[in-house]
Amino acid sequence: LSAHERLGATSHHPRWAVAYKYPPTRKSTKIKNITVHVGRTGKLTPIAVLETVHLAGTEVSRASLHNEDEVARKDVRVGDTVLVEKAGEIIPQVVKVIKVKRTGNEKKFEMPKKCPVCGSEAKRFGDEVARKCINAQCPAQVKQRLEHWGHRNAMNIKGLGPKLLDKLVEQGKVHKISEIYTLSKKELAHIERMGQKSAQNLLEEIEESKDQGLARVLYGLGIDYVGQHIARVLTEHYNSIEDIMNASQQELERIEEIGGKIAESIVSFLKEEKNRKLIKDLQSHGVRMQEKEQQRAQFLEGKKFVFTGALDNYTRNEASEVIREFGGRVTSSVSGETDYVVVGNRPGSKLEEAKNQDTHILVEEEFYQMIENEELPE
Numbered sequence: 001l002s003a004h005e006r007l008g009a010t011s012h013h014p015r016w017a018v019a020y021k022y023p024p025t026r027k028s029t030k031i032k033n034i035t036v037h038v039g040r041t042g043k044l045t046p047i048a049v050l051e052t053v054h055l056a057g058t059e060v061s062r063a064s065l066h067n068e069d070e071v072a073r074k075d076v077r078v079g080d081t082v083l084v085e086k087a088g089e090i091i092p093q094v095v096k097v098i099k100v101k102r103t104g105n106e107k108k109f110e111m112p113k114k115c116p117v118c119g120s121e122a123k124r125f126g127d128e129v130a131r132k133c134i135n136a137q138c139p140a141q142v143k144q145r146l147e148h149w150g151h152r153n154a155m156n157i158k159g160l161g162p163k164l165l166d167k168l169v170e171q172g173k174v175h176k177i178s179e180i181y182t183l184s185k186k187e188l189a190h191i192e193r194m195g196q197k198s199a200q201n202l203l204e205e206i207e208e209s210k211d212q213g214l215a216r217v218l219y220g221l222g223i224d225y226v227g228q229h230i231a232r233v234l235t236e237h238y239n240s241i242e243d244i245m246n247a248s249q250q251e252l253e254r255i256e257e258i259g260g261k262i263a264e265s266i267v268s269f270l271k272e273e274k275n276r277k278l279i280k281d282l283q284s285h286g287v288r289m290q291e292k293e294q295q296r297a298q299f300l301e302g303k304k305f306v307f308t309g310a311l312d313n314y315t316r317n318e319a320s321e322v323i324r325e326f327g328g329r330v331t332s333s334v335s336g337e338t339d340y341v342v343v344g345n346r347p348g349s350k351l352e353e354a355k356n357q358d359t360h361i362l363v364e365e366e367f368y369q370m371i372e373n374e375e376l377p378e
Contacts, residue, residue, distance in 0.1 A: 003016060024056070024085040024086055024087070025055060025085065026085045026095060027053050027054075027055050027083070027084060027085075028081055028082065028083055028084075028098060029052075029053040029060075029081070029082065029084060030050065030051045030079070030080070030081050030082070031049065031050060031076065031077070031078055031080050031081075031082055031094075032049045032050065032051060032078070033048075033049040033078055034046050034048055034065065034071075034076070034078055034109045035047050035049060036112060036116050038115060038116060038117045038133055038138065038140035039140070039141075040140070040141055040143060040144035041141065041144060042115075042133040042134070042135075042140070043130045043131070043132050044111065044115070044116075044122055044130070044131045044132065044133065045064060045066065045067065046064075046065040046066075046067070046068065046109065046111065047064060047065065048062065048063045048064075048065050048076065048082070048094055049062055050062060050082075053084065055084060055085070055086060056086045060084065060086075060092045063084050063093050063094050064091065064092070064093050065093075065094060066093070066129075067129045067130055067131070068129075068131060069129045071109055074094065074097055075097060075099075076094060076109065077097075077106035077107055077108050077109060078106060079105055079106035079107060080097045080098075080099075080101075080102065080106050081098045081101040081102075082096065082098060083096050083098065111131060115133035115135065115138060115140075117133070117138055117139055118133065118135050118138040118139060118140070118274075120133055120134060120135035120138065120272060120274060121134055121135075121268070121272065122134070123268055125224060125225070125261050125264055125265050125268075126260065126261030126264070128261075132224065134224075134268050134269055134272050134275070135272055135275065136176075136177065136221060136222060136269070136272075136274070136275050136278055137175075137176040137177070137274050137275075137278055142169060142174075142175060142176065143162075143165055143166065143169055144222075145176075145177060145222055146165050146168075146169070146174065146177060146180065147160070147162055147165055148220065148222050149177050149180070149221075149222075150165075150180075150209075151220070153216075153219065154212075154216050154219050154220030155212050155216055155217075155220050156205075156209060156212065156216075157180070157202070157205045157206055157209050158205055159198065159201055159202035160180070160205075160206075164191070164194075164202075167191050168191070171191070173187055176278065176281075177220075177221075177278060177282065178281035178282050178285060180206060181206060181210075181282070181285035181286070182285070183206070185199045185200060185203055188202060188203070209287075210285070210286045210287045210288060211288050212288070213235075213288060213290075213291055214231075214234075214235050214238075214239075214240065214241060214288075214290055214291045215228075215231045215232045215234070215235045215291070216231070217282075217287065217289050218241075218244075219231040221269070221275075221279075223265060223269045224265040224269070225261060225262045225265050226262065226265070226266060229257075230257065230258065230262060233255065233256075233257050233258065234258075234266075235291045239290055239291050240289060240290045240291075241279060241283075241289035241290075242289075244266070245270045245276070245279075248267070249263045249264055249266075249267045250263075252267065298327030299326055299327070299374050299375065299376065300327045300328030300376075301326075301327035301328070302327070302328075303327075303328045303329070303339045303340065303376075304328070304329045304330075304331055304337055304338050304339050304340075305323050305328055305329065305330050305331070305339065305340050305342060306330070306331055306332070306333065306334050306338050306341045306342070306350055307319060307320070307330070307341075307344070308341060308342070308343055308344065308347040308349075308350035308351050308354075309343055309345050309347035309348065309351075310344045310345045310346060311342075311345075311364055311367075312344070312345070312364060313364075313368070319342070319367075326371070326374070333350070333353075334350050334353040334354050334357060334359060336357065338354070338357070338359050339359070340359070340360045340361075340362050341359050341360070341362070342362045342364070343362065343363055344364055362377065
């Protein structure tokens with residue numbers, strides 16, 4: 001168990017576990033057509049429509065081609081005879097083209113530059129292989145966009161969970177983010193398992209979300225590569241959404257931590273007319289898209305913090321937010337630029353790293369005193 005703990009895990013899998021599987025069964029079939037699927041994140045995926053073949057216990061008639069680069073690399077064409085298998089014995093995919101069976105009538109596939117669902121521009125950023133629809137109101141993305149908007153790190157609408165969103169979308173009550181702010185108590189109360197009290201609580205959360213500020217709005221809009229940290233970096237340089245909309249890609253690239261790929265994504269998103277209309281609609285419903293003037297002394301300005309272990313009185317996100325409110329920065333790893341390492345219960349390897357680098361270590365009580373007194377420890 002101690003070895004497991006040291007090796008840790010990613011968000012996807014434990015680093016200490018290995019799975020052994022039998023080689024997948026492969027069969028040949030013919031590609032009748034190649035269509036394009038738009039996923040919930042806006043990613044366009046080419047799909048091979050196959051002559052049905054029995055594979056690993058099921059009838060397979062469709063297989064993912066992953067992305068346009070993969071199609072080009074394998075030179076997959078409509079009419080080709082191909083080998084297919086189930087990746088991980090679950091997901092059908094085209095392994096290779098059997099080129100000796102070509103007749104000359106096969107047709108090359110070309111990835112659309114417009115989203116096949118909403119017609120908006122579909123772009124690739126930097127060295128990304130995925131092409132994505134940049135329209136935040138694309139019907140193919142609506143549920144994921146709505147769920148992300150209500151996330152606790154975005155607009156923090158706790159009652160807007162996946163099950164309720166499914167019902168709101170399926171019943172045609174919400175088609176885009178801005179329509180959350182037009183919901184009525186009567187509409188909500190008639191939804192199964194809601195009732196008057198739950199409807200009122202949700203409406204209060206929706207109203208409170210209007211005043212979350214620009215950083216959370218930027219994160220909530222779901223702009224590619226704009227996470228919580230980059231959203232805060234932007235608000236350190238711009239006070240309103242209009243200021244960011246007027247910024248050029250070159251201007252954004254001059255900001256530390258914002259490279260060409262991020263800048264291009266921001267400019268493309270905010271240039272798209274459907275996204276500009278969404279922003280205008282949200283503003284008309286009272287969503288604040290400016291940052292409040294700093295009311296607290298920025299006594300941590302320029303200081304970098306790292307947390308290790310669990311704190312008793314704050315979650316990691318809450319403690320990080322406090323640091324940022326006072327002008328400080330929170331990073332994920334200890335380096336020569338780290339000013340303080342805050343140590344909670346059951347600290348990890350970062351504590352040893354801090355000792356090795358002679359970094360100032362704060363126990364939990366010292367951290368609370370620093371915040372309460374608004375004064376750096378000696």
